[in-house]
C-alpha cells in the first residue's frame with residue numbers, strides 16, 4: 096500500500112488508471128455484484144455493483160464493468176455491504192502495539208484507526224517515529240495519528256524541554272489529523288499556558304481538529320474550552336453529557352471502554368430523550384485493555400447502539416461517514432462511493448454489524464470468517480523500538496520507604512493521599528495490611544521515587560513493570576527481596592511485566608517493543624492479560640483493570656495524587672509533595 100493514501104493523493108498515473116476502468120481500458124480488480132449496500136449520503140440501503148481497482152472504489156451503481164479480464168467477482172449472495180468502520184480515538188499501546196491492534200481491528204471490520212502519538216514521544220525521537228508512521232502504512236488499515244500538546248504527567252524539566260521541542264513538527268505532519276487529546280486543559284484554562292494555546296491555533300490553522308479531555312466538565316468550562324479552540328470531546332459519561340456537548344457545538348465521542356463501559360446507558364438515554372443529532376457523534380473504545388475487545392471493536396459499539404434502539408442507519412453512520420467528516424477525511428473514508436478507499440464489510444444481516452468478510456484497502460483480510468490476511472513485517476528496530484536494555488542495576492539498599500505519605504486506591508485509577516502509619520523499615524510488609532512498597536525508577540537510572548501503595552495487593556511479593564505512562568519502571572510489592580528479583584527478571588526478558596512471589600517468578604509478560612508493547616498477536620495477548628488479572632486477583636487485587644492501574648500511576652490528568660518523575664504530586668495543586676531522589 097502506498098504512502099500516498101496518507102498524503103491525500105494517488106499519483107496522476109493512478110488517477111488516470113482509475114478513470115480508465117470506467118471506460119473498460121482496464122479491468123477492475125474486484126467487483127461486488129448485485130449487493131445491497133449502505134449509501135451513507137442518501138442514508139439508504141441500495142442494490143448495485145461496486146467496482147474496486149486496487150485499493151480504491153471506482154464505481155458504485157447499476158452497471159457492470161465493460162472489461163472483466165482477471166477480475167474477481169464476488170456475488171452479493173444476500174449479503175449487506177457497509178463501509179469499513181472507523182475508530183477515531185485509539186491508544187495503540189495498551190500492551191498491544193499499533194500493528195497488533197490494527198490487525199485485530201481490521202478482522203472485526205474496523206479498518207481505519209486514529210491513534211495517539213504519546214508512546215512515540217517517550218520511546219523514540221520524531222525522525223524515527225515518522226519513519227515508523229510510514230511503515231505503518233503497510234498495515235491493512237488506514238492509520239492516522241493525533242499529536243499531543245502535553246504528556247499527561249509531570250516530567251523533569253530537562254526532559255520536558257527536550258520533548259516539547261519535538262511537538263510542533265508533529266502538528267504539521269501529514270499523518271496527524273488532530274491535536275490533543277488535551278489532558279492539560281487546567282494548565283491552559285487556569286494556568287494561562289500560552290504555549291499550548293499557540294499550538295492549538297496552529298493545529299486549527301492547518302485545518303486539523305483539536306480534541307479535548309473534559310470528564311465531568313461544567314457548562315462554563317465546556318464553553319470556555321470551545322472559545323479557546325476545542326472541536327471534540329470523548330469524555331461523556333451520560334446521555335446528558337452528550338447532549339450538553341452537542342448543544343455547544345462539540346463533536347462528541349460516545350465511549351465504550353474498559354475503564355468506562357458507558358455506551359449502553361448513553362445510547363438508551365439518547366433514545367429516551369428522542370435525540371436526533373447523531374451526525375455529531377462517533378463511537379470510540381478509547382484504548383481499552385486487550386480482553387475488553389473480545390466482543391469486537393467498533394462493530395461491538397454499533398451492536399450496542401442497535402440494541403438500545405438507535406435508528407439502524409444512524410447506528411452505522413456514527414461508525415463511518417460521521418467520524419470521517421469530523422476529520423475532513425470524508426472524501427475517501429466512511430462511504431462506499433467512487434474515490435473512496437476500498438474498505439468494505441460484508442454482513443449477514445443489517446442487525447449484525449460484525450462482518451463475516453472484510454476488504455481493507457481492496458484486499459481480503461477476512462473471507463467467510465477465515466483469516467486471509469498476509470502478515471506484514473514492520474521495521475521496528477530502525478525506530479529503536481527494541482527490547483529494554485538497562486545499563487544500571489538495582490540494589491536492595493535503595494528500597495527505603497520513609498515517605499510519610501502514600502497513595503490509596505479509590506478504584507482502579509483514582510488515588511488519594513494517605514498518612515502512612517505502618518512500620519516501613521521492615522524487609523517485608525505483613526499480609527494484615529493491603530499496603531505495598533512502591534518505587535518509580537527512571538528508565539535511565541538517574542532518579543527514583545519511593546512511597547507506599549494501598550489497595551493493590553494483600554500478599555503479592557513483587558511486581559515489576561516497564562509498562563507505564565512514561566516508560567519508567569514501576570516496582571511494587573510486599574517483599575524487598577522479591578522486588579529485586581522481579582526487577583532483575585523484567586530486565587532479563589527485555590522489559591515487560593513480571594510477578595514474583597516467595598522468590599519465584601509466578602507470571603511474566605515480555606513487552607519486546609520498548610518494554611511497553613507486546614510483539615504477540617492480539618488473541619494471545621488477551622489470554623496473557625487474563626492470566627495476569629487472575630494472578631493479581633489471587634494476591635488480593637480487587638479492581639477490574641490492573642493494566643490501567645499501572646499505566647495511570649503517573650498520569651496527572653487523574654485525581655488526586657500521582658507518582659511522577661518529579662516526585663509524589665498533588666495533582667490539583669500541581670505541587671510536588673515529595674521530590675524524586677537522585678540515585
Ligand SMILES: Nc1ncnc2[nH]cnc12
Nearest residue numbers: 186247276278381382383
Ligand atoms: N489519556 C489516556 N492516555 C492513554 N491511554 C488512555 N486510555 C484512556 N485514556 C487514556
